[in-house]
Amino acid sequence: xxxxxxxxxxxxxxxxxxxxxxxxxxxxxxxxxxxxxxxxxxxxxxxxxxxxxxxxxxxxxxxxxxxxxxxxxxxxxxxxxxxxxxxxxxxxxxxxxxxxxxxxxx
Numbered sequence: 001x002x003x004x005x006x007x008x009x010x011x012x013x014x015x016x017x018x019x020x021x022x023x024x025x026x027x028x029x030x031x032x033x034x035x036x037x038x039x040x041x042x043x044x045x046x047x048x049x050x051x052x053x054x055x056x057x058x059x060x061x062x063x064x065x066x067x068x069x070x071x072x073x074x075x076x077x078x079x080x081x082x083x084x085x086x087x088x089x090x091x092x093x094x095x096x097x098x099x100x101x102x103x104x105x106x
Contacts, residue, residue, distance in 0.1 A: 004078030008071045015070020016063050023062035027055055 031054075 001082075004075060004082060007074035007078035007081075009074070011070035011072070011074025011077070012067040013070070015066035015068070015073075017066075018070070019063040019066030020059075022066075023059050026062075027058050
């Protein structure tokens with residue numbers, strides 16, 4: 001159980017790191033105007049607080065999704081390892097107890 005929780009937390013952290021590397025370029029690609037020649041100025045007026053709110057909201061949402069996906073992957077990995085370890089493998093030096101004696105009725 002403890003190892004499964006550790007795998008979940010590790011997976012969540014790895015998911016956050018992956019999202020922090022993947023989401024900003026995705027936001028930049030999604031928000032960039034298309035169909036303009038290279039070097040052309042885009043005439044637009046934006047509200048800077050709205051742009052910041054948009055970017056940070058999507059970044060945090062992406063990191064939360066990455067954490068959830070990583071935690072689920074860590075849970076699956078932890079369950080896989082815990083069930084694989086319990087398949088009838090006796091520890092080293094294990095001696096099974098003797099069978100109980102049968103009493104005969106005469």
